[in-house]
Amino acid sequence: MDYEADTSRTDLMTITRFVLNEQSKYPESRGDFTILLSHVVLGCKFVCSSVNKAGLAKLLGLAGDTNIQGEEQKKLDVLSNEVFVKALISSGRTCLLVSEEVEEAIFVPPSHRGKYIVVFDPLDGSSNIDCGVSIGTIFGIYMVEDETKVSLEDALQPGNKLLAAGYCMYGSSCTFVLSTGNGVNGFTLDPSLGEFILTHPNIKIPRKGKIYSVNEGNAKNWDEPTTKYVQKCKFPQDGLPPKSLRYIGSMVADIHRTLLYGGIFMYPADIKSPNGKLRLLYEVFPMSYLMEQAGGQAFTGKQRALDLVPKQLHERSPIFLGSYDDIEQMKELYAASKADGA
Ligand code: FBP
Secondary structure, eight states: OOHHHHHHHHSOOBHHHHHHHHHTTOTTOOSHHHHHHHHHHHHHHHHHHHHHTTTTTTOOSEEEEEOTTSOEEEHHHHHHHHHHHHHHHHTTOEEEEEETTOSSOEEOOGGGEEEEEEEEEEEEOGGGGGGTOOEEEEEEEEEOSOGGGOOGGGGSOOGGGOSEEEEEEESSSEEEEEESSSOOEEEEEETTTTEEEEEEOSOOOOSSOSEEEOOGGGGGGBOHHHHHHHHHHHSOSSSOOOOEEOOOSOHHHHHHHHHHHOOEEEEOOBSSOTTOSSBIIIIIHHHHHHHHHTTOEEEOSSSBGGGOOOSSTTOBOOEEEEOHHHHHHHHHHHHHHHHTTO
8 A cells, every 4th residue: 555645645735725724824814815716616616517518418509699709608608607706796705706708897786795806707718618628717816905995997907916816727637727926836626526636736837848829820910020939939040949839729728738838828919900819807817927926927019918907898918928938039029020110
């Protein structure tokens, strides 16, 4: 009997135990954040089981409505959104919610309010839902001083004001990745226990990667720095081997791979989409927060992504996320193109 292995298998570091340990570092804390997070986790467990049985439970396909982005909503988009909105309100710890699936910000009834604002994409990677490819949920958490006076402006805070961010990937296994400002940790759902167990402690992205991730179908519309960068990946001049292209088309899955293996994920601006495609509040900011916490960088083509100040709830932003050195290379190309006056 491998006693040591059994001991480690019996000393379960669940996500709740992990966050309670984190909370114990703040004597003034009342446990509100832990309660909020447990409701986010509950939502993810529900969505995970729904995604797993989607084909059986007739949860695939369209819901028949269109969301604020003009996208046809999938049944699972609507179901996931409903579960998260109800879970977050019932936590009694939130005052304002912003969801990719809801045009307006959701003000929590005063009787149920707490200090936290949650911005979230209930189900990211919609184009992959019906073919069973990995999809996910993305969230970011802010705080307000006085929840009785919360306003729309409080949802339009820069990313560098985030308190915490994370995602849950519904793939071959269900993985919850979280940062509360002290590094990034990954937890895998043990279906037999219904518990997320710490499996990826203190994730650090490799300084440089061998992978680039982008929808090359947009190449003809790209700006010069993006075109030059991808060219360097394919035809390196420095004797290094070409980088490999990996693109799943679900941001959560592409970012999860990038965090673990290194490299660069990009959804740049282009002639057709001058602000790129990905939404600033609940896609770009949370992933940028995680990337920086893991030792990587998040760049818009002009600046550090987390320093952006949103003007609208559903605004988009170009984004380059990944290994420190790879993003430095991208920054140099943009600086050079700016110097050339392009
Ligand atoms: P939603 O599915 O939540 O709208 O997310 C957008 C998204 O699917 C990202 O997950 C992904 O990175 C990107 O769009 C893929 O876009 P494209 O199909 O244009 O490459």
